[in-house]
Amino acid sequence: MNPxxxxxxDFDLICTYTRKQAIEDGVLVDMTQGDLGxxxxxxxxxxxxxxxxxxxxxxxxxxxxxxxxDVRGRWWDVLMVxxxxxxxxxxxxxxxxxxxxxxxxxxxxxxxxxxxxxxDDGRPVLTxxxxxxx
Numbered sequence: 001m002n003p004x005x006x007x008x009x010d011f012d013l014i015c016t017y018t019r020k021q022a023i024e025d026g027v028l029v030d031m032t033q034g035d036l037g038x039x040x041x042x043x044x045x046x047x048x049x050x051x052x053x054x055x056x057x058x059x060x061x062x063x064x065x066x067x068x069x070d071v072r073g074r075w076w077d078v079l080m081v082x083x084x085x086x087x088x089x090x091x092x093x094x095x096x097x098x099x100x101x102x103x104x105x106x107x108x109x110x111x112x113x114x115x116x117x118x119x120d121d122g123r124p125v126l127t128x129x130x131x132x133x134x
Contacts, residue, residue, distance in 0.1 A: 018120045019050065028127070029056040035072050043079040048119060049126040052133050059101055059110050066104035074101070078128070082114055093117060096131065 022028040028050040031040055040049055051060070060074045078099055085097040094115045100107040111131035119125035 019125065020120055023050060026053055029053055031075070031128075036075055039072050039075050040079065043076065043083060045079060045083075045126065047116065047124055047126040049128070051128040052130060054133065055110075055112060055128055055130045058130065059099055059112065061101075066102055069102060078112070082112075082128070086114075 019028065023030045029052075031037065031049040031051055059078055060071055061069075065071070065074075081097050081099050082095070085095045089095045094113060096111070096113045098109050098111050101110055102108075112128055113131055114126060114128045116124050116126050
């Protein structure tokens, strides 16, 4: 039987971990707040969007960034690559994509994936992760 066809009443819920809790715990970074949220809206993304903290640190960066780079610009780059990838893959809830991150000496390719799924209240949300994370 396909797991998506399992009758819900056959299972006892043991534990839940909400998206809100993951953001509060620092597992996810809420990308809809402040300048990041403004950039998200400028890029015409309408869903609540979060990144795993590991993806955020590796792609967007924290601390000192190379000259000429800032958090908002890096976030814009991720969104543009993601937007293009989504446009090429319309009939799926997930896409895999790659971004180049300049570390001050060379560009490094980072493999990401994004998933649209139900949020805590059932409305669709977007989550961006490193390849291999879930």
